[in-house]
Amino acid sequence: MFQVRIHGRGGQGVVTAAELLAVAAFNEGRHAQAFPSFGSERTGAPVVSYCRIAEQEIRTRAPVEAPDALVVQDATLLHQVDLFSGVGPDGYVLVNTSHTFEELGIADFVSKFRADRLLTVPATEIALRLLGRPLPNAVLLGGFAAMTGAVSIDAVVAAIGQRFSGAVAERNADGAREAARVVEQERSERAATD
Amino acid sequence: MLRQIEGSRAVAEAVGLCRPEVVCAYPISPQTHIIEAVGVLVKSGRLHPCKFVNVESEFAAMSVSIGASAMGARAYTATASQGLLFMTEAVYNAAGLGLPIVMTVANRAIGAPINIWNDHSDAMSVRDAGWVQLFAETNQDAVDLHIQAFRLAEELSLPVMVCMDGFVLTHAFERVELPDQEAVDAFLPPFEPRQVLDPDNPVSIGAMVGPEAFTEVRYLAHARQLQALARIPELAEEFEAGFGRAAGGLVTTYRTEGAETVVVALGSVLGTLKDAADSMWDAGVPVGVVGVTTFRPFPAAAVARAVSAARRVVVVEKAFSIGAHGILAGDVTLALSGLDIRVDAVVAGLGGRPISEASCRGLLEEAAAGSLPALSFLDLDTHLVARELERMVAQRRSGPVAENLLRDIGSVSGSGLAVARPGSQKGAR
């Protein structure tokens, strides 16, 4: 079973991201379970959602405590919430930011993670450019697919197409593909410097 | 059709397939997504003929359902928590009148302190009202139970409540097989009311009954629940034949054979318990799991049969009778009277406290070792409780308990930042 935890803020589509991921896995014929850690939260408050992907039926209903992958939709949460709780040294971490970890002031902290599994994508920028709105969730999933291989980018794009329609679907899909390219490039750069 | 879909949406689709004629509800978390989706079915014309009534309170929602049902219409509503309590008078009334209303309860804790997260206090508070109460373990279950609920309700002229864990199920996105309309139509014939307001054949419904017959009226309500006890397994069989999957029935059993310890529970926690039981078997400790699908009428004989080979039963429940004991545990104890089986109650998951796999495992280990007390509270923060008790001793005007505890947690975790999400209470320590 592959377990994902997504952090963001109310209004950023954190719950939708987990649902899209679950649909992507479903599209690949696998079992998936997405659920929010739902509060009565207003726009801007910290929000968490979860997604589990497995080859067989998923029975547990417990929240994901030891995620295999972490997606951070809003880097301003890095200093506020215990985001990394339960993430092992082999865990994947994808952060939506156009800054480096040094600039974010957490370079030391994240140095314990594997360099090829600790990546950033400027998803909000991509979304603003393509969608005209700062909605990074679907874009980030493209990066997630490229980083973890837990689902394919095609399955993510298909899920986006099932959820949205028209131009919104197209632009989100473009954004997801772009994020996937950013991740692949970042990873090959990391590999080159390692 | 197999779909990856939110539990609430799946239930709304299932309700739509059952062709209700009057749907009336009042929004309350975590039920909202269900009624919003049914509302769209009606407003878009997909569910037709059907009237969707936005009312001013839950009391009105159940009352509208009563009126519609007495007029011979198939009536559906949904609520949770405070909403269920707000409609309590009408909930009893619907059962007393014997009207076959189907209601989803998206189980949520009851305030004060206000809490929107899952436990079973709401459904438990009306367990004696005369409604059939079915508990869904998964969203597939929730879908299937609704289809059976309409059939059962209308056959017996009894209201049926389908309970599904709020957020845990209602907001979970998972795979669900949604049946097609023909299959549902074949299983669920049009509503033939046993009593109806009809100018061609006028009846009075709701007369005053005095001491001379009240006991008999109540006894008949009980007898009808016993009929349901017999009918539910038959309907489950018929459902399986028609839809090709098992759902409903009185109880479910999992790896009980050869298990000295059996854990009994209601609803979605069964999944986590089954995983924990598997890991116990792997460690050489056989533990079985029994799910109570039908909680009212209480299937005492079926429960006794399911656990009869065990030596110890631990009942995990998301509610309790404050000042007394576990509620389900009480029923289970009664069901096992005369048998030499020890029953302990563990209260877990109140107000959305996550029931983690590790906690489940620990609980089963203690249960198997026979070291559980008769009543215990999973993951209770005893230090937090002790500090508040100290404050109460130290000072007469110690203030509101809930707020004191929150302030205490806030200062202990030292974050000063509130992350209001389930788990943060426990995650803080």
Place this chain on the structure above:
Amino acid sequence: MTHDPVRFYQVGSFAAGNRLLDQGQRTEQSRRGRSNSLTSGHRACQGCGEALGARYALDAAMRATDGRLVAANATGCLEVFSTPYPETSWQIPWLHSLFGNAPAVATGMAAALEVKGRTDVRVVAQAGDGGTVDIGFGCLSGMFERNDDVLFICYDNEAYMNTGVQRSGATPPAARTATTEAVGPEPGNEFGQGKDLPRIAIAHGIPYVATATVAELHDLERKVERAMSIRGARYLHVLVPCPLGWASASSDTIRLARLACESGLFPLFEAENGEVVDVTKIRRQVPVEDYLKLQGRYRHLFGDPGRPDLVRQIQKVADRNIERFGLVATGAEQEVR
């Protein structure tokens, strides 16, 4: 308490900063010693009209009562965003009991104060439109009818926002909510429904009823002060735009509140003992489109093909208000202004 109407003649906005006013005419919010009854750090959305309205209303009530105030609050956004775990934004004694019982809880508070001879402490109760016109209506009508010494403030954002924007009895026609989706032949909320609570309150014959918005904060404060100068049941209905539920820009909250008045959709008036005693005239009438177009909840009315027929029906609602309350100044009145 005397009251000098404040008139502003600034370019376009009809608003003036406090700096331009005499000390006595400045808002309570401009006073250093204001009580900050609802203080910062709460969790309302950006541009929340309810947070703004509550802050102004309660600080004005605090000034009027010399800080001797207790509040009962119904369940709803105001309650949830002001008391996030483990904090509270209230600097006044405040009790949240249930969704539907705030008026009755306030009656209980007032009764206790009366028994104890505490005439110094006053009671306000507050709720959203759902807690007021729907689930709390029975208790509210009872509180009015008994003339209990309570000021009840309804913050009307025209839907159940706390649970995710469902229709209430105060949701206007054609507005999209989660239970009146913009689908089918009659998209959005139905016409010919809804409750006009200020007028129902007037019909109870209670000492004071007023409407206000967050666009006219002087007016809001003044009405609260007027209400607190009276004993018995009083009702204040404040229109508070909600960026989330109205799908409007956070920066448009004040503008929307103003346009609601200037279009005639939300009349501003005061009533005493069953009679309307004062009406705020519309300064510059605008067509309802100006108001509707800024809100996503009416999106389905515009564009191609849109529903001009429904927009016309909404204009009729505004026209009816204008006629009923005499909202548009006659030539003679205009001259005085």
